[in-house]
Amino acid sequence: MKAIAKHLTFLILIFILMSSCTNSKKWEVEVFETSVNGNQLTRLTEFQTPETKVEISILPDQEFQSVTGFGGSFTEASAHLLNQVSKENRNKILEAYFGESGARYSLTRTHMNSCDFSLGNYSYAPVEGDTELANFSIEEDMDDIIPMIKDAKAISKDGFNIISSPWTAPPWMKDNKDWRGGKLLPEYYDTWALFFSKYIDAYRAEGIEIWGFTVENEPLGNDNNWESMHYTPEEMTGFVKNHLGPKLKSDGHNVKILGFDQNRDEQLKIWVDVMFGDEVAKDYFDGTAVHWYASTFDYFPEALQYVVNKAPGKHIINTEACVDAQVPRWNDDAWYWSEEATDWGWTWAPEDQKYLHPKYIPVYRYARDIIGCLNNGVDGWIDWNMVLDRQGGPNWAKNWCVAPVIVDPEMDEVYFTPLYYTLAHFSRFIRPGAVRIGFKNSSDSLMVTAARNPDGSIAVICFNPEEDSKGVHLSLGEKSVDFAINAKAIQTILINDHNK
Numbered sequence: 496m497k498a499i500a501k502h503l504t505f506l507i508l509i510f511i512l513m514s515s516c517t518n519s520k521k522w523e524v525e526v527f528e529t530s531v532n533g534n535q536l537t538r539l540t541e542f543q544t545p546e547t548k549v550e551i552s553i554l555p556d557q558e559f560q561s562v563t564g565f566g567g568s569f570t571e572a573s574a575h576l577l578n579q580v581s582k583e584n585r586n587k588i589l590e591a592y593f594g595e596s597g598a599r600y601s602l603t604r605t606h607m608n609s610c611d612f613s614l615g616n617y618s619y620a621p622v623e624g625d626t627e628l629a630n631f632s633i634e635e636d637m638d639d640i641i642p643m644i645k646d647a648k649a650i651s652k653d654g655f656n657i658i659s660s661p662w663t664a665p666p667w668m669k670d671n672k673d674w675r676g677g678k679l680l681p682e683y684y685d686t687w688a689l690f691f692s693k694y695i696d697a698y699r700a701e702g703i704e705i706w707g708f709t710v711e712n713e714p715l716g717n718d719n720n721w722e723s724m725h726y727t728p729e730e731m732t733g734f735v736k737n738h739l740g741p742k743l744k745s746d747g748h749n750v751k752i753l754g755f756d757q758n759r760d761e762q763l764k765i766w767v768d769v770m771f772g773d774e775v776a777k778d779y780f781d782g783t784a785v786h787w788y789a790s791t792f793d794y795f796p797e798a799l800q801y802v803v804n805k806a807p808g809k810h811i812i813n814t815e816a817c818v819d820a821q822v823p824r825w826n827d828d829a830w831y832w833s834e835e836a837t838d839w840g841w842t843w844a845p846e847d848q849k850y851l852h853p854k855y856i857p858v859y860r861y862a863r864d865i866i867g868c869l870n871n872g873v874d875g876w877i878d879w880n881m882v883l884d885r886q887g888g889p890n891w892a893k894n895w896c897v898a899p900v901i902v903d904p905e906m907d908e909v910y911f912t913p914l915y916y917t918l919a920h921f922s923r924f925i926r927p928g929a930v931r932i933g934f935k936n937s938s939d940s941l942m943v944t945a946a947r948n949p950d951g952s953i954a955v956i957c958f959n960p961e962e963d964s965k966g967v968h969l970s971l972g973e974k975s976v977d978f979a980i981n982a983k984a985i986q987t988i989l990i991n992d993h994n995k
Contacts, residue, residue, distance in 0.1 A: 522971075522974050522990060522991065522992045523990070523991040523992075524969075524976050524978075524988060524989070524990050524991075525538060525988070525989045526538065526539045526542075526978055526986060526987075526988050526989075527539070527920065527924075527986065527987045527988075527989070528980070528981060528984050528985070528986045528987075529858075529913060529916040529917055529920060529984065529985050529986075530981045530982070530983060530984030530985070531829075531832040531981075531982065531983035531984065532981055532982075532983075532984075533828075534981070534984070535911075535913070535916045536916045536919055536920065536923075539978075542978045542979040543964055543979050543981075544966060544979065545963065545964045545965055545966045545979055546966075547963065547964075547965050547966060548965070548966035548967065548968055548977075549936065549937055549938040549941050549965050549966065549967050549968070550935070550936075550937040550968050550970075551934060551935065551936050551937070551943055551955070551957075551967060551968070551969045551970070552934060552935040552969075552970045552971075553932065553933075553934050553945055553953065553955065553969070553970065553971040553990075554932060554933035554934055554935065555932050555933075555947060555953070555971070556932075556933075557932055557933025558930050558931070558932055558933075559872070559930070559931040559932070559933070560811075560872055560873075560874045560930075560931055561874060561928060561929070561930055562869075562874050562875070562925055562926070562927060562928065562929040562930070562931065562946060563601075563602055563656070563810065563812060563874045563875035563927060564600075564601030564602030564655065564656060564875050564922070564926075564927045565600065565601060565602055565865075565875070565876050565877070565918065565921045565922035565925065566592075566598075566600035566601055566602045566603040566604075566655060566877050566878065566922060567592065567600060567603060567604075567877060567878040567879070567880070567881040567899070567918070568603060568604040568605060568606075568815070568877060568878065568879050568880060568881060569603060569604070569605040569640050569643055569644055569647075569657075569881070570605070570606060570610065570612040570613070570640075570879075570880050570881075571606070571609070571610075571612060571613040571614060571636075571639055571640055572612040572613065572614075572880055572882075572883060572888060572889045572890060573612075573643070573880050573881045573882040573883070573898070574639035574640045574642070574643040575614060575639050575889060576882050576883070576884060576889075576902050576904060577589075577639075577643055577882060578638070578639060578642075579902075579904035580902055580904055580907050580909070581907050584902070584907060584908075584909050585646075586646075587909060588881075588882060588900055588902075588909060589643075589646050589647055589650050590650055591900070591911065591915070592647065592881060592900075593647045593650045593651040593655070594650050594651070594652075595652055597919070597923070598915070598918060598919035598922045598923050599651070599652075599653070599919075599922055599923050599926075600647075600651075600655055600922050601653065601654075601655045601656070601922060601926065601927045602655060602656050602658070602812070602875045602876075602877055602927070603647075603655050603656065603657050603658070603877065604657070604658045604659070604660060604814055604815070604877045605640060605644070605657060605658075605659050605660075606659070606660055606661070606662060606712070607619070607659050607660065607661040607662075607690075607691075607694055608661055608662060608663060608664075608665070608722070609635075609662065609674075609722055609891075610662040610712070610721065610722055611662075611720070611721035611722065611890050611891060611892040611894045612879075612880055612888075612889070612890050612894075612896075613891060614889060614891060615891050616674050616722065616891070617635045618664075618665035618666075619631055619632055619633055619635065619690070619693075619694065619697075620665050620690060621665060623665075623667040624667070626683070626685075626686045627686075627689075628686065628689055628690060628693055631690070631693045631697070632697075633694070633697045633698065633701075641698075641701055641703065644657070644703055645701070645702065645703070648702075648703070653926075653927070656706035656707070656927075657703070657704070657705055657706050657707075658705075658706060658707045658708065658709060658751075658753070658784075658812070658814060658877070659694065659698075659705050659707075659708055659709075660708065660709040660711070660712045660756060660784075660814065661690075661711060661712065661724075662711075662712045662713075662721070662722035662723060662724070663675075663722040663723055663724040664679050664683070664687050664690070664724055668680060668683040668686065668687060669724065673719075674721075674722050675719040675720070675721060675722060675723055676716060676719040676723055676724075676725065677724060677725065678724065678725050678726070678730070679724060679726075679734075684734055684737070684738045685738055685742070687734075687738070687739075688734075688738040688739045688741075688742035688743075689742060691708060691739060691742070691743065692742055692743060692746045692748060695743075695746075695748050695750060705750055706750065706751060707750055707751030707752070707753055707781065708750060708751070708752055708753065709753045709754075709755075709756040709784045709814060710726070710731050710734065710735060710739065710752065710753070710754055710756065711724055711726055711731065711756060712756055712815075713756060713757045713786070714726040714731060714755070714756065714757060715757050715762065720892055720894065721891070721892040721894060728765060728766045728768075728769035728770065729769055731754060731755075731766075731770075732754070732769050732770050732773055732776045733776075735752060735754065735770075735776055735779050735780060736773060736775050736776035736779060739752065739779070740752060740776070740778075740779030751781040751782065751810065752779055752780055752781050753780070753781060753782050753783060753784040753810060753812060753814070754766065754767075754770045754780050754782075754783055754784070755767070755770070755783050755784055755785065756784040756785070756786070756814060757785070757786055758785065758786050758787070758788050758789035759785045759786070759787065759789060759794065759795040759798050759799060759813075760789035760790075760795060760798060761798065763783070763785060763795070763798045763799075763801070763802065764798060764801050764802075764805075766783075767783055767801070767802050767805045767806060768805065770783070770806075771805055771806045771809070777806070780806075780809070781809060781810055782806070782809040782810025782811060782812060783802055783806065783809065783810065783811050783812075784812050784813075784814040785799075785811065785812070785813050785814070785873075786813065786814065786815045786816065787813065787815075787816040787864055788816075788819065788838070788839065788840075789848075789851060790840070790851035790852060791816070791818070791838050791852070791855060791860045791864065792851065792852070792853055792855050792860070792863070793851055794863065794864050794867035794868055794871070796867060796870075796871045799811065799868065799871035799872050799873060800871055800872065802872065803871070803872035810874055810875065811872050811873045811874060811875075812873065812874065812875035812876070812877065813864075813868055813873055813875065813876045813877060814875075814877050815877065815878075815879050816861075816864065816876075816877075816878055816879060817878065817879035817880065817896045817897060817898065818836055818838065818857045818860065818896065818897035818914075819838050819839050819894070819896045819897075820837065820838055820839040820841075820842075820843075820894070820895070820896070821836055821837060821838070821887065821895065821896065821897050822885075822886060822887045822895050822897075823883065823885065823887050823896075823897040823898070823901050823912070825885050825901060825903070825910060826910050828912070828913055830857075831856075831857045831858050831912055831913040831914060832856060832857075832858055832913060832983060833856060834854050834855065834856050835854060836854065836855060836856065836857045836860075836897075837852070837854055838852055838855075839852075840852030841853075841854065856960075857897065857913075857914060858913050858914065858917050858985070859958075859960055861878075861914055861917045861918060862917055862920075862942070862958040862960075862985045863942060863958065863960070864876075865918075865921055866942045866943070866944045866956060866958055867942070869931055869944045869946075870931075870944050876921070878898075878899065878918060879896065879898070880896065880898040881898060881899065881900060882898055882900045882901075882902055883896065883897070883898035883900075883901055883902075884901065884902060884903070884904065885901060885902075885903055897912070897914070898912075898914075899911070899912055899914040899915035899917075899918055900912065900915055917985055920956055920985050920986075920987045921956065923987075924948075924954040924956075924987045924989055925946045925948065925954050925956075926948045926949060926950075927949075928948075928949040929946040929947060929948045929949065929954070930946060930947050931944065931945070931946045932945050932946060932947050932953070933945070934955070938965070940959070940960065940961050941957055941958070941959050941961075941965060941967075941980070942957065942958040942960075943955065943956070943957050943958075944956050951991075951992070952989055952990060952991050953971070953989070953990040953992075954987055954988070954989055954990075955969065955987070955988040955989075955990070956985070956986065956987050956988075957980055957985070957986045957988070958984075958985045958986075959980045959981070959982065959983065959984050959985075959986075960983065961982060961983070962982050962983070963982050964979050964980060964981045964982050964984075965979065965980050966978075966979045967979060967980055969988060971990065971992075974992075
């Protein structure tokens with residue numbers, strides 16, 4: 496009988512639930528799931544009744560950070576590939592990311608000048624000695640990145656914000672005269688600040704507003720493998736305080752400035768101490784940008800909480816994440832749910848840090864990291880490339896990575912990996928301006944986060960990495976509902992209370 500009971504299912508189209516009190520209220524609950532068994536952001540109406548039950552209580556009076564958004568990045572690689580596929584597939588991909596039927600991305604990133612996910616090295620200021628930037632031009636972006644952004648804007652109902660990041664200043668402004676490594680020469684600090692201002696003007700002339708900047712992508716460097724430029728915390732803080740911040744302000748640009756823009760490890764604490772320890776600079780810094788490459792398993796809650804306490808009310812935005820140093824698998828959903836993927840640290844990390852880089856399931860990396868980040872003060876989370884090819888490029892440095900959407904331009908085929916659906920659980924259902932709210936969770940293995948959207952709906956996201964399904968008893972005040980989450984699954988539970 497126990498085996499039979501375990502496999503019994505019950506049908507619920509809309510949960511009409513009654514509490515134990517006589518003045519019970521109706522509410523509407525929808526459950527969407529992505530799982531190893533083949534669900535792809537699927538709305539569930541049937542549930543198993545497993546023996547294990549988790550108690551989750553939503554605590555809406557406990558309020559934390561306001562959410563800025565979720566999304567991915569407009570790279571030259573992604574934009575170039577969209578130019579290679581048919582118009583039908585191009586529109587299909589953009590609709591999937593930005594349309595009402597898709598992930599509804601709300602926060603994005605792009606690169607200023609080239610990066611490794613470009614077709615080659617380029618700068619908007621190529622003329623050496625042009626300190627007034629008379630020859631500044633975004634012509635390099637006109638065939639690919641700008642059309643991709645414009646098409647996405649045309650599809651997006653609510654719009655999206657864009658963060659722009661430089662990987663390097665043009666080599667002629669640097670002490671090593673190279674695209675890779677080196678530092679910005681102090682005599683070009685004013686010119687480099689002007690560069691940011693001109694970039695805003697140039698993109699605005701194309702009908703594209705820039706919401707924010709990171710001062711430098713990965714200022715600690717990347718072993719000179721591709722475009723980079725180094726700063727110490729003091730150097731970046733001084734540049735923002737004395738050059739970039741004043742220049743953007745004097746030119747009338749109301750744009751966010753995010754510092755750091757590298758990994759969430761012990762370096763993060765050192766940087767925020769300097770950035771927000773300076774009484775003048777802290778007013779120019781609108782927040783901190785972070786990446787996940789110190790570990791795609793550990794989301795460093797202690798370091799994130801340190802930033803929350805050091806700079807209360809300021810943004811913490813994860814501006815880049817991907818399954819890196821890995822060639823994607825084509826049309827192989829099972830691989831994205833299997834413990835085979837490695838990241839750069841699997842082979843390159845120092846011996847004392849290898850424990851941070853285990854082989855880890857790609858879907859789990861995303862679900863675990865985004866939930867962990869949200870629960871520790873992060874208000875925005877941006878994936879890296881939106882589209883890559885079957886090699887994990889194009890990338891001039893041959894730094895292959897995985898993207899949520901993979902294309903084969905020669906065959907004009909598109910593959911939406913399980914990562915796409917995983918990200919959509921957050922971007923589609925937790926909208927800009929949502930407030931993260933509290934919860935109680937009786938399970939040590941089921942990860943949970945919750946947010947109240949501007950329209951009053953509540954999105955609860957659960958991640959079950961276990962081999963067994965779990966029953967869930969979800970309560971909100973006097974109201975409650977019972978359902979189940981499948982093994983190896985991520986769920987969004989959307990609650991609309993029409994009787995509030």
